Amino acid sequence: MNLFEKIFNYQVISRLDESGTFTLTSQERSWLKTMLGHPAAADAFPAETLEKLVTLLEQEETIEFSGLMEKAKSMEKQVYHPLLRTLRRILEKNQGIRITYCNKDGRINCDQSGFPYKLEYSMVKKEWYLLWYHRRHHLYMSTKLQNIESVHEESVPATLAEELTAKIEARLESRKEHAVIEVVRMYNRELSRILYAFSCFEKEVAYLDESDIYRIKVTYLGDEREYVLSKIRFLGKRVRVIEGEQLKQRMYESTAKALARYGVEQV
């Protein structure tokens, strides 16, 4: 099996594109057949579609990932959620929702009017969330699909849909924060590992040639601050926040509280 096939060549692909032609290779079908073996497949398709796919792929071989092992993987509690199919269709049509959901404190909110934005999977929590706009409260919401009791489509005129999307995007933009994280120079040898750890964020790296110092400017949404912090703590002494007052302060608090746990007196 070769991932660099002639058929994947960019010139071939772009010529086929122009004429609306598409191709499917055996290795793509084999990958699909392998993935259909995952329990998530049962939530992803109605039974008859799944059966149809299995029949269509009968001739293909599954891929043998010989010797593959995954480490430090979170327990995979949810890959698919039954509501994904309903919600993605509403999103596709750019329509609104009526939603009944459970709050974090267990309170039930009945039949609220909203506008869905995206479905988001948290790779950390292994769960699906609906990102949506609460029309009466004018709030940008993130609700676990697990906590949705019921949801159905509510008609929204196209102009309003556009307006609401723009509103959500503006709100997301306004929530963006930056921080500058410096690699402590004596750990430059571990640069690769450090950059890997931050490679999941939107970032820019600056290298100060004369002092041989690396600075990583990370951009994230305000509610992801705690996650950024956990990454910084993850790397320990290797990195230091040099810009971003809130992060610096939280790091200081974190160390003081941690030391207190160990019974170390603060001066």
Added chain:
Amino acid sequence: MARESFDKEIQFLRMLVLTSGAYSRQQFAERLGISVHTFDKTIKRLKEIVHTVTEELPENQGKEFADMLRFSYYESSDPMLLFLYRAKSLKESESYRLSLILIALQEQSLTAAELMDVCSSGLPEDFPLPDEKTIRTDLKYLEEVGVIRRETGRRPYRYRMNNDLVTQLSEDELLDLYDFVDVMANTQVPSVQGYLLRDSLKKARKQKEDAQPIAEPFLYKYHYYSRILDEAHLYTLFQAIRERRKIWFVYFSPKSRTRYASKNTNPLFEREAAGKQELLLPLKVVYDHQYGRWYVLGNVPRLGIVKYRVEGLTQIEVGEAVSEEEFARKLQKLEESLRYSWLVDTGNPVKIKARFYHPEGAQTNFIKERVQLQGQWGTITEENENSFIYEITVNGTTEIKPWLRSFGSSCEVLEPSYLRREFIAEWKEIQSYYEPVREDL
């Protein structure tokens, strides 16, 4: 002709993605172990590919390449790095011919002779006309990769597209399939074929729905993008493991300054390669979810178990096979050593005991949830209203340490005592980084 290697492109893209714009041309080339001239040539080629496949030329024309690849979480769920797999070089006449054949077959099934006519009339004038043998070779290739199939029946054989998987589905079913592929490619490894399939299905949907722009409904929070680059080597490794074969490669440790050495055929340009030639019997391929990195683990005579990061492998060649008995013996030994590895550490097992504190005033116990989700085979042994105890036996403390530390003050290491002391020392040092903040308060 030697098999085309994409080592240079892979190393190049990885460095570009990880260091996003940190280096000047000169610095970049130097660290990659190539000349500035090669740097310019490589970037030109990669840019051409990106522009061709993303059709984003007008918008991005003035943008810097690194900028274009900058991962922007809320803007796109298309993995930019996928274009690496579009990089196979092809003569222009061949890419033209293959496209013409496929475009014609999309309409109807045809024989080799009919396809020759299609090519003769469709190819630009300055291209050589293909002979029958060339067309047959093309058809054989396309059949081999599974893109077309030969219809049953008598000679002359007719060929048709092998797209039943899509054409037999209703629009609604295709939507479900597209979503499934999207979700699985984004949440499972290996994923490259899934992303390629996602691309194909996207085109199929576009075709069925009169080119309506399709909004991407899904976002995935926190992907390690460069894992896609490492997958380039996976199938060589899987194959070697399946066939019990050794592999040769030139290794560049991620800690060395250079990442690549060109394989020069002209001795005048030959220079000391910074990498090391290695021979390994591969046994396991490990994906580390903590950093999004791949490892290959195997056996080397006299050294025993050896681990390499896949990102450092270049010029891989599959070598001779070992006996089934030898492979099984070495695999068993490795599996035993890996039993308690948090990641890939095969050192001595040590029992770790830590107290985790419940979050104060929070509605959900997200600390416990996280420990249960990420704590691998560790167990929660005691629990009271403020905290719980987590215990785990792991090989060495090095690999689990960052995870424990990431909990900050919610985690207190109890045992072993040396680890407890290390944590105290580290927290003190980290605190010293932020001392001035305290004065401001």
